[in-house]
């Protein structure tokens with residue numbers, strides 16, 4: 001007979017979404033267990049570690065230097081022929097985290113709020129009784145255990161095994177994922193106050209190459225490409241480094257992962273099971289960042305978990321789906337539309353657009369006044385001459 | 398008859414990132430913290446995992462059908 005544990009809520013996955021849910025629910029006095037299959041929460045990292053500065057205040061996360069490598073002031077974009085577009089702010093716009101420390105600290109905040117936390121504990125299946133999910137089966141340091149809980153939160157990342165075992169179809173076609181590969185390495189010659197992004201169909205099909213500085217001469221240097229590409233992400237990154245004569249023999253880490261970038265799970269709740277973060281494909285489809293989205297989803301999910309427990313009414317959990325779609329879903333659907341347009345840009349389009357944009361007021365771009373930006377692009381002679389480019393841009397308006 | 402394949406991992410190349418398990422439409426791959434596992438009975442021979450692996454650690458071997 002395996003050991004049986006009992007909680008109000010069990011959260012599978014201690015990445016970003018999981019610990020936020022665990023912390024918020026435990027804070028309200030309910031019993032929570034947070035598990036992760038990793039033996040050290042946060043390691044290995046599968047991330048470029050870039051995040052917007054606003055998330056700390058928004059999600060009540062301390063701005064702790066132990067997990068902040070570097071403050072960033074903007075971004076520089078590079079077109080296939082080398083035109084650049086720089087957006088530089090006069091204050092910090094984002095940071096490059098140390099996720100090995102960050103994820104662990106998020107789990108620590110959950111533990112401090114009252115949650116139990118168990119690493120090296122892998123959920124293997126759900127337990128059903130009379131058609132209802134009453135908990136999960138797991139392996140804790142190899143030993144089988146049963147965790148009974150009123151509510152199950154699937155925060156298990158892109159694998160999304162637990163949601164699928166609970167009967168929630170999280171399937172998406174291979175084109176809707178990015179395959180990513182990254183070196184954390186010594187690199188010189190790039191402004192360490194900016195993140196750097198290179199576009200081009202031969203550089204990174206559908207995606208981009210990134211340099212996210214963690215030090216003046218150390219950065220996460222990586223790539224994301226469409227998952228149904230016949231070549232590997234590693235192939236494209238090594239090719240780019242060689243072609244640009246960037247030495248890559250001082251490598252500190254190799255990081256690998258797959259990112260869902262093609263749209264979001266419609267039904268985020270089924271009975272007493274909630275899906276959050278990458279498991280629900282809640283990622284910005286344009287740049288593949290999903291940490292802020294995972295925090296937002298975790299915050300909304302935890303709010304309704306607390307309500308459901310307070311009112312003893314699990315029907316309330318469905319409000320997570322509604323509220324997420326109203327708040328973040330709508331915004332991300334728009335981003336997805338842009339990605340689907342951008343996906344069809346040729347290298348020459350990218351050159352024309354980036355060259356033109358570098359000429360107009362960067363403040364407008366930085367300030368998010370996109371319709372003005374697109375209107376400016378529409379006036380460019382190389383755009384005016386091309387009905388296809390006009391059509392692409394009009395789709396964005 | 399359609400082709401049936403078996404997926405093989407090159408363990409020394411694999412990072413246990415879990416990506417292949419995520420893109421697999423039929424839960425035929427399981428990635429734990431220490432090992433990669435394949436379940437033949439669930440595999441629908443679509444090869445999505447082979448193409449998606451960021452480092453090319455997977456290979457398909459034909460077990461039945463045209464070869």
Ligand SMILES: Cc1cc2nc3c(=O)[nH]c(=O)nc-3n(C[C@H](O)[C@H](O)[C@H](O)COP(=O)(O)OP(=O)(O)OC[C@H]3O[C@@H](n4cnc5c(N)ncnc54)[C@H](O)[C@@H]3O)c2cc1C
Nearest residue numbers: 013015016017037048049050123157257277278289290291
């Ligand atoms: C190469 C790369 C670069 C990226 N760069 C950025 C970036 O710069 N900025 C950004 O915002 N986002 C980035 N992302 C995306 C970001 O990493 C994810 O969106 C984010 O981590 C999602 O958080 P999550 O909590 O949903 O899932 P995860 O962080 O993936 O956490 C899921 C956790 O669940 C655990 N788990 C899985 N299955 C089980 C199980 N059965 N039992 C127990 N535990 C389990 C895993 O071990 C893992 O710890 C990047 C992704 C990749 C691959």
Ligand code: SF4
Nearest residue numbers: 411412414415417450
């Ligand atoms: S996608 Fe590749 S590296 Fe990642 S777990 Fe699967 S086989 Fe291993």
Ligand code: SF4
Nearest residue numbers: 421440441443444446
């Ligand atoms: S071939 Fe298709 S079904 Fe079989 S393991 Fe790979 S992705 Fe899954």
